[in-house]
Amino acid sequence: MDNPDGSNLPLCSWTNAVLYPVLLSLADLDAMLGPQQFRGVANFSTFLLDRSSGVLFLGARDAILAVDTNNLTKPPRTIVWDVPEEKRKSCVAKGKTEGDCNNYLRLLEFLGNGWIYVCGTYAFDPQCAFLNMSSFSLERGEDGGVRMETGKGKCPFEPSQHYTAVMADPEFVSSVFIQQDEDNNPQGEDNKIYFFFTEVAKEYDLYTKVKVPRVARVCKSDVGGMKTLQRRWTTFLKAQLVCEDRASGQRYNILTDVYTKQHTSGDPSSTHFYGLFTSQWEHEELSAVCVYSLADISKVMDGPFKELKKTCENWINPEPVPTPRPGQCLNSALRAEGFESSLKLPDKVLTFMRDHPLMENNVIAAPLLVRRGITYTKVAVTRTTTGSDDDQRNAATVLHLGTDRGELHRVLVVGHITTLLQEIPLFSAQEPVNNILLHKGQALVGSPLSLARVGAEGCSLYPSCEVCARARPLGCVWRAKEGACGPGMTEPIQGQEVEDALKLCDSGEGRCSPVLRELRVSVGLHVLLPCVQVSTRPCTWEHPPHRHTRQHHSDLEVTVTEESLGTYTCLCQEGGPEGKEESPVCRRASYHLTLEGPSAGGAMAMAGGRHLLAIYMLCFM
Ligand SMILES: *[C@@H]1O[C@H](CO)[C@@H](O)[C@H](O)[C@H]1NC(C)=O
Ligand SMILES: *[C@@H]1O[C@H](CO)[C@@H](O)[C@H](O)[C@H]1NC(C)=O
Ligand SMILES: *[C@@H]1O[C@H](CO)[C@@H](O)[C@H](O)[C@H]1NC(C)=O
Numbered sequence: 001m002d003n004p005d006g007s008n009l010p011l012c013s014w015t016n017a018v019l020y021p022v023l024l025s026l027a028d029l030d031a032m033l034g035p036q037q038f039r040g041v042a043n044f045s046t047f048l049l050d051r052s053s054g055v056l057f058l059g060a061r062d063a064i065l066a067v068d069t070n071n072l073t074k075p076p077r078t079i080v081w082d083v084p085e086e087k088r089k090s091c092v093a094k095g096k097t098e099g100d101c102n103n104y105l106r107l108l109e110f111l112g113n114g115w116i117y118v119c120g121t122y123a124f125d126p127q128c129a130f131l132n133m134s135s136f137s138l139e140r141g142e143d144g145g146v147r148m149e150t151g152k153g154k155c156p157f158e159p160s161q162h163y164t165a166v167m168a169d170p171e172f173v174s175s176v177f178i179q180q181d182e183d184n185n186p187q188g189e190d191n192k193i194y195f196f197f198t199e200v201a202k203e204y205d206l207y208t209k210v211k212v213p214r215v216a217r218v219c220k221s222d223v224g225g226m227k228t229l230q231r232r233w234t235t236f237l238k239a240q241l242v243c244e245d246r247a248s249g250q251r252y253n254i255l256t257d258v259y260t261k262q263h264t265s266g267d268p269s270s271t272h273f274y275g276l277f278t279s280q281w282e283h284e285e286l287s288a289v290c291v292y293s294l295a296d297i298s299k300v301m302d303g304p305f306k307e308l309k310k311t312c313e314n315w316i317n318p319e320p321v322p323t324p325r326p327g328q329c330l331n332s333a334l335r336a337e338g339f340e341s342s343l344k345l346p347d348k349v350l351t352f353m354r355d356h357p358l359m360e361n362n363v364i365a366a367p368l369l370v371r372r373g374i375t376y377t378k379v380a381v382t383r384t385t386t387g388s389d390d391d392q393r394n395a396a397t398v399l400h401l402g403t404d405r406g407e408l409h410r411v412l413v414v415g416h417i418t419t420l421l422q423e424i425p426l427f428s429a430q431e432p433v434n435n436i437l438l439h440k441g442q443a444l445v446g447s448p449l450s451l452a453r454v455g456a457e458g459c460s461l462y463p464s465c466e467v468c469a470r471a472r473p474l475g476c477v478w479r480a481k482e483g484a485c486g487p488g489m490t491e492p493i494q495g496q497e498v499e500d501a502l503k504l505c506d507s508g509e510g511r512c513s514p515v516l517r518e519l520r521v522s523v524g525l526h527v528l529l530p531c532v533q534v535s536t537r538p539c540t541w542e543h544p545p546h547r548h549t550r551q552h553h554s555d556l557e558v559t560v561t562e563e564s565l566g567t568y569t570c571l572c573q574e575g576g577p578e579g580k581e582e583s584p585v586c587r588r589a590s591y592h593l594t595l596e597g598p599s600a601g602g603a604m605a606m607a608g609g610r611h612l613l614a615i616y617m618l619c620f621m
Contacts, residue, residue: 237359
């Protein structure tokens, strides 16, 4: 932070400088591929990993790449699939831009038997092709050209469109195929597909278009109806997802990503869906994570149907639900009754289905995490259980979150305590993270231009005593002699252990007793005092009695005057259990502002020089 030319602030004009520390760590980045390695191929949007071989297929502009994740130094293999010159010209002649008249590959899917289905925007004329994995080439027709079939309805036309949106209208975020446990399916239940999306609610008669996040379910063997719902799903049920902090009433209604995780490996009924949300009504950046269990979704799907056409009559006497129950997936019992296919379903069931696609009850969760001023784009989840595997109360969840500015954040959730572990800058701020994939203890993180591999499991990820102490619920212990974080004995972890572990670090810091940081400032300076809060509960500041402060989320901006010198402490409520109003207050950050002496050369510096804190200067233009 020392300034070379003797003036006090190298980056900003004297009066509008802002001090901003971020928890940074670069230690566990183990490989990075960028424009240099990709040799001009860019606009990556789709990931498909062959877990058996470790080969990662990437969909890009006019190309499909195969990267060996076991050895990232191997040059990636490339297949070019571009738009013929003539077609490009006619696309441009229709008024589209040169850049958009390319083939942006937006869908990669395994077909089985060594084939991958590949779809691209193909100059506003979506096309799909077949990739032979063993020869790593696209199948060709007799004329020698790539064998193609139309991609309409499978791939967006517009290159700028959200690439997972495979259908018009609602914004699709994710679809998940959940297979029944083959060894434990006494009822012979059909497999199910879950869709996650955000749509404009039709059930509210409001002027503003209210968006609602939804989950929908269809049965795998659904082939449509005979007369009613011909060639349409006969088992399509949908329910509203609610991600709401009850204490503040804040609702997060726009779903942007979903990560699916079995809490007990190998048991489909333990599936949980981690949803990433933002809000339609907030003008600032805002992100929240809510988790829904498959069991909770099933309960709502098995509950009452919403009466959308409310007449006086059916208000009092809701339409009786016919049998077989609409939306129910086929099982052995139904098959025995002669319903071996959706084509055999009676018309009254299908009519009811058509009129009642929405469930009455919502699937409700409270956020695990809320962050203001940050836009998360992708989420992935790892879990550690200590003690007996079944005891989910001792589970520690790590959220791996990608931001729109090329960072990867890691947040630890144990019970109702949420702790920010790390913020890792991977790419430039212009590169949003658009893919995160977990494989063999590592996270493969992608942006439109780059691919990074970082460690995702194990204590060695946490490079300092403080971060290691915060990761104590993951079983990590700091070894001062080696200066490394390693696995400790796996005993049940109580909250106090984090506190004790933090106290052992020489900073003298506890989880709720931060070190007091000295800040040397000058009159007229704007200083932003950071306070990181990752739960929904509000933070307040204790500060000298004057009016030159302004709170941004949980951070405090101070305009330095003679009166504003003194101690500033950020107090945050811990995210208490749902519905419990009184939650413990935790001191999150503490600063002492003093006037800079005439001999102090560097303008602003943080006392202690802690290695995980980097200091940034920002300008408010
Ligand atoms: C990784 O690939 C490079 C380049 O092809 C090769 O030289 C190197 O031996 C490989 N490393 C391993 C461990 O296979
Ligand atoms: C796929 O490629 C492999 C290796 O070149 C080849 O042996 C195989 O016949 C191809 N499959 C088809 C169906 O063309
Ligand atoms: C493709 O990448 C280029 C360069 O990064 C960018 O300017 C352009 O907007 C991208 N186009 C699409 C459709 O993503």
